[in-house]
Amino acid sequence: MAGKGIRVENLTKVFQPNVVALDNVSLDVEKGEFLVVLGPSGSGKTTLLRIIAGLERPTRGVVYIDGEAVADPSKKLYIPPQKRDVGMVFQNWALYPNMRVFDNIAFPLEIKGLSKSEIRRRVKEVAEVLGIQELLDRYPRQLSGGQQQRVALARALVKNPKVLLLDEPFSNLDARVRVTARTFVKKVQRSLGITTVLVTHDQADAFAVGDRIVVLNQGRIQQVGAPRELYDEPANLFTASFIGDPPMNIVEAHASGLEAIVSGKASIGEGYRIGVRPDEAIASKTPPPGGLVATGVVDLVESTGSREYAIVNIGRASLNVLVDPSSSLSPGERVYIVFRKVHIFNEKGERIATIVG
Amino acid sequence: MTINPKVFLVLIIPVAVFASLLYYGIFWNIYIATHDYSPLARGEEFIGAEGFRELFSSVEFREAFKRTLLWSALLVILGNLAGIILAASIFQFSSPRKRNVLTTFFLYPLSLSLVVVGIIWRWLFDQYRGVNILLDNIGLNPSWLEGGNAFWSIVLVSVWIYAGFSAMLYLASFYNVDRSLIESAMVDGAGTITILARVVIPNSIQGFILSTIFLALFAIQMFDLPYAMLYLNPFTETMVMYIFSRFTSLYLYLASAAAIVVIAVSAFIVIPYALYGIRRWILRGAR
Amino acid sequence: MALGRVELEFSARVIAASAVVVVFGLVWVIPIYGLLSGSLKSLAEVQGTPVLSPPSELNFETIARVARELTGPLKNTFITVLPVAALATWLGSLAAYSIYRRMDRVSDSIMVAIAIATYIPYHAILVPLINLVKSLGLYDTLPGIALALLTYYTPMAALLMVIFMSAIPRFYIEAAMVDGAGDLRVFRRVVLPLLGPGLTSTMIFLFIMTWNNFYIPLLLSRGYETHITLKIFSYVGQSGTLYNEMFAASLLGSLPPLIVFLSLGRYFIRGLQAYGGGVKA
Numbered sequence A: 001m002a003g004k005g006i007r008v009e010n011l012t013k014v015f016q017p018n019v020v021a022l023d024n025v026s027l028d029v030e031k032g033e034f035l036v037v038l039g040p041s042g043s044g045k046t047t048l049l050r051i052i053a054g055l056e057r058p059t060r061g062v063v064y065i066d067g068e069a070v071a072d073p074s075k076k077l078y079i080p081p082q083k084r085d086v087g088m089v090f091q092n093w094a095l096y097p098n099m100r101v102f103d104n105i106a107f108p109l110e111i112k113g114l115s116k117s118e119i120r121r122r123v124k125e126v127a128e129v130l131g132i133q134e135l136l137d138r139y140p141r142q143l144s145g146g147q148q149q150r151v152a153l154a155r156a157l158v159k160n161p162k163v164l165l166l167d168e169p170f171s172n173l174d175a176r177v178r179v180t181a182r183t184f185v186k187k188v189q190r191s192l193g194i195t196t197v198l199v200t201h202d203q204a205d206a207f208a209v210g211d212r213i214v215v216l217n218q219g220r221i222q223q224v225g226a227p228r229e230l231y232d233e234p235a236n237l238f239t240a241s242f243i244g245d246p247p248m249n250i251v252e253a254h255a256s257g258l259e260a261i262v263s264g265k266a267s268i269g270e271g272y273r274i275g276v277r278p279d280e281a282i283a284s285k286t287p288p289p290g291g292l293v294a295t296g297v298v299d300l301v302e303s304t305g306s307r308e309y310a311i312v313n314i315g316r317a318s319l320n321v322l323v324d325p326s327s328s329l330s331p332g333e334r335v336y337i338v339f340r341k342v343h344i345f346n347e348k349g350e351r352i353a354t355i356v357g
Numbered sequence B: 001m002t003i004n005p006k007v008f009l010v011l012i013i014p015v016a017v018f019a020s021l022l023y024y025g026i027f028w029n030i031y032i033a034t035h036d037y038s039p040l041a042r043g044e045e046f047i048g049a050e051g052f053r054e055l056f057s058s059v060e061f062r063e064a065f066k067r068t069l070l071w072s073a074l075l076v077i078l079g080n081l082a083g084i085i086l087a088a089s090i091f092q093f094s095s096p097r098k099r100n101v102l103t104t105f106f107l108y109p110l111s112l113s114l115v116v117v118g119i120i121w122r123w124l125f126d127q128y129r130g131v132n133i134l135l136d137n138i139g140l141n142p143s144w145l146e147g148g149n150a151f152w153s154i155v156l157v158s159v160w161i162y163a164g165f166s167a168m169l170y171l172a173s174f175y176n177v178d179r180s181l182i183e184s185a186m187v188d189g190a191g192t193i194t195i196l197a198r199v200v201i202p203n204s205i206q207g208f209i210l211s212t213i214f215l216a217l218f219a220i221q222m223f224d225l226p227y228a229m230l231y232l233n234p235f236t237e238t239m240v241m242y243i244f245s246r247f248t249s250l251y252l253y254l255a256s257a258a259a260i261v262v263i264a265v266s267a268f269i270v271i272p273y274a275l276y277g278i279r280r281w282i283l284r285g286a287r
Numbered sequence C: 001m002a003l004g005r006v007e008l009e010f011s012a013r014v015i016a017a018s019a020v021v022v023v024f025g026l027v028w029v030i031p032i033y034g035l036l037s038g039s040l041k042s043l044a045e046v047q048g049t050p051v052l053s054p055p056s057e058l059n060f061e062t063i064a065r066v067a068r069e070l071t072g073p074l075k076n077t078f079i080t081v082l083p084v085a086a087l088a089t090w091l092g093s094l095a096a097y098s099i100y101r102r103m104d105r106v107s108d109s110i111m112v113a114i115a116i117a118t119y120i121p122y123h124a125i126l127v128p129l130i131n132l133v134k135s136l137g138l139y140d141t142l143p144g145i146a147l148a149l150l151t152y153y154t155p156m157a158a159l160l161m162v163i164f165m166s167a168i169p170r171f172y173i174e175a176a177m178v179d180g181a182g183d184l185r186v187f188r189r190v191v192l193p194l195l196g197p198g199l200t201s202t203m204i205f206l207f208i209m210t211w212n213n214f215y216i217p218l219l220l221s222r223g224y225e226t227h228i229t230l231k232i233f234s235y236v237g238q239s240g241t242l243y244n245e246m247f248a249a250s251l252l253g254s255l256p257p258l259i260v261f262l263s264l265g266r267y268f269i270r271g272l273q274a275y276g277g278g279v280k281a
Helices: A045-053 A101-112 A116-130 A145-157 A175-192 A203-209 A227-232 A237-242 B005-033 B050-057 B059-091 B096-111 B114-124 B132-136 B149-176 B179-187 B192-200 B202-220 B224-230 B239-248 B252-282 C002-040 C043-048 C061-102 C105-119 C122-135 C142-165 C170-178 C183-194 C196-212 C215-220 C228-237 C243-276
Strands: A006-015 A019-029 A034-038 A060-065 A068-072 A086-089 A163-167 A195-200 A212-217 A220-225 A249-252 A273-276 A281-284 A292-303 A308-314 A317-323 A334-339 A341-345 A351-356
Touching: A006 A045, A019 A045, A019 A220, A034 A045, A034 A175, A034 A203, A045 A060, A045 A086, A045 A163, A045 A195, A086 A145, A086 C170, A101 A116, A101 A145, A116 A145, A116 A175, A145 A163, A145 A175, A175 A203, A195 A203, A212 A227, A212 A237, A220 A227, A220 A237, A237 A249, A237 A273, A237 A341, A249 A317, A292 A317, A308 A334, B005 B252, B005 C061, B005 C105, B005 C122, B005 C142, B050 B059, B050 B252, B059 B096, B059 B149, B059 B192, B059 B202, B059 B239, B059 B252, B059 C002, B096 B149, B096 C002, B096 C243, B114 B149, B114 B224, B114 C002, B114 C228, B114 C243, B149 B202, B149 B224, B149 C002, B149 C243, B179 B192, B192 B202, B202 B252, B224 B239, B224 C228, B239 B252, B239 C122, B239 C215, B252 C105, B252 C122, B252 C142, C002 C061, C002 C243, C043 C243, C061 C105, C061 C142, C061 C183, C061 C196, C061 C228, C061 C243, C105 C142, C122 C142, C122 C215, C142 C196, C142 C215, C142 C243, C170 C183, C183 C196, C196 C228, C196 C243, C215 C228, C228 C243
Parallel strands: A034 A195, A034 A212, A086 A163, A163 A195, A281 A317
Antiparallel strands: A006 A019, A006 A060, A060 A068, A212 A220, A249 A273, A273 A341, A281 A334, A292 A308, A292 A334, A308 A317, A341 A351
16 A cells, blocks of 8 residues: 555654644655655654654654555554665764765665675765765865765665655755755756655755655645645645745735735635735836736835845735836835736635636 | 663663662661671661661761861862862963963862872971971961861862862853853953953852862762871861771771761762753753 | 053953962972972981972982882782773763663663762762672782772763763764664764763773772772872881882872873863763763
8 A cells, every 4th residue: 555655644743741743744755756845943844754764753653665664653663764774864964074985985885794895886886976986085074065965965875775865955055055966966866766855944945856845834734746836826824925935925815905806706705815926916117908906106126136026015015026127116106016826815824716817 | 763772781781780889888888877787796686776876976976077067168168269269360361272271280189199199288287397488487387287277277288189170160161151241241341350240250150059069079078188198187087087997996887877977968969969960961952 | 542441451350360370370389399309309308308498419219219119009000990991981881872872761760870879979888899899709909999999980981971972963873873783883883983082081080080099999908009099108107207208109109190181181171070060071
């Protein structure tokens, strides 16, 4: 019944005395898939990864790796990390400071009892894949962050594990290196076809590498889907506001001047909210030909370099919107705003409708 | 994270055996103290608190008991005082190297055997050939080791030994005081004394607590120093010396009863420390 | 102007601090000076001149003579104390590792019990230990003294090692587990190499403490030859005390711990700090 990748069933983890880190989480990772678990700190994402690795025991629920149960408290089953055949990259890479790069990578093979020549061959091989052949004689402290990350990846991959687990692997890299590191990790994962779970709080990481993304908050799965899906069709207010940069505008439906533009297309109940992404609402001085349009007054204009955003007051609501590149706005001006897409959330925070303009 | 229980057992057993022997020592003392084990005894007869009654009715033990407690109090007061003065002075030097050299220098008495320390100071306290040569110049010629004076002199020596330790604990606390606190006080126009009194010292409660606990413990187990200086001199006899003399004269139940008193007094100090130190020992916070 | 005031105050502050350090420093220097000069004087000069006056000539005769007399006890002390310090440190680090890895009620309780036992004065619980040593036929032998020292200092070593070990980040251990390493291999290949300074500190601390121990050898020996502190003490008691010899013995007997302290002082201090709980190592 369990797939060949990773399967997690009704997983709950309670830390003493009474902190629920994971609350009935179920998840399937296809073989060869790159799954990203995305969530703010304290969402339980690292705990989930550590339970898959075997570094924590679940309180309830079952974990399968490659079709075999590795943890099931109801059957007193717990396979320790040593026997799970997983590779893991830690947030700070955890390279053994007393060993050279070669010995760091060789360590998992040495434990398997491979011959010296076999170890050398496989370390060379993986070092080549990761482009770190020249670093093998160095100590971890002599490496840059990006290099350390590659070594950690090599150590995780060298034993050809069934699954690869990555715990915030990019958070300790500076912004420039981070971008190339993402592409690199994605490429390596693709070429090896290894089932991979990456945990991060950074949506840019998630979008860059994930085949699918799981959004986790307060120990519960909020939504699972392809990156585009999460962006276009957020299941609830949490995903809607957590994903997207700049963040989605969310306003009380009744209190805003926006009710009018959606009226007739969806019914607005008590406590409903409207969500609009800044990139899907465009402000300009010239009246648009049609669609979902509202008018407002510019309060503030900000530039991000390539684009300009404006805070516009529409009725009592204040929205961050994209400025039409052909017009230049200044505070106090009256502008037209065209909405490409408007999300409507009910009083429970679930998305019930999306209106496309 | 969990370790294989069998591996745990194998690794912990040697230490557990030795630690159990120490606890065995406590219970053995309780047994002996409540059973007549003197050489004249008829046998292993239960005597209950009889031994303790005899112990506390002995003038010698009562003196030793009071003297040990007085020693603790003096060492705590003077040791803390010297420690804090040394620490505050060392702290004024901004170069970490200088601080380390000075700290090490003031700690060196701890690397000497108490027997050696006793020998040196006995000689320095010599009426005619010791430090009195210097004190003569200002018209002083105390007889350091005569009669009751000996106690006070040896207390001073013990302060000399442990002041560096106390200073080290205070310095550790000082270093933990956030530099920005000190700097903001300076910006607010506070002088050195004010900064010390209002910012650094109040943040050094930890140093004070630790220093007090350990100075008290050192005083309670005082034996080597007075013994090396003056043997079993009635003016400097401590509780441990009393245990020693009763043990060597084979009054085991008295030795044990006195040992129980020493353990009880130590426990009185150690248990609050244990409650304080428990988080560090059990590592739960370090996860 | 404000700057000037700060600078003035700064220098006044350092001058005051220096004065304190110098005054205290003299009191700290005098004993070691007295020890040195006393060892270098002839008997007549020791008895006839003040402690603080320097020797009229450098007379190494006493030191050489005492050195011959101390050879046996020095050797005995080395062969007792070195294995004790090493073994206690080793056993202590094994226990510390198992406690560090287990982290549940059981290991917590064991740790607290060990710590408390360590702070109870050994003077009070030595008598049963002596009986034990006697019953093993080890009274007045080096193994007997070593056993008693081990009993007291092994739990202390475990306590120090737990404190040093808590400075090792757990992710190294976890990484090794994921890499497939068993408990013992994690210890040998990952923890032990990272523990170097902690092991050194604990061993040096124990070396100095056991070298200087007086009470345990005193109660476990008939003569004065088994431990250096006993031997030094024996010079105090001699009739018509040979003061110069007493100084020379004190000096020679203190040299090993003093040399260790002066060359590796920071390790000793770290051990002391761990014992005193002042700072996390």
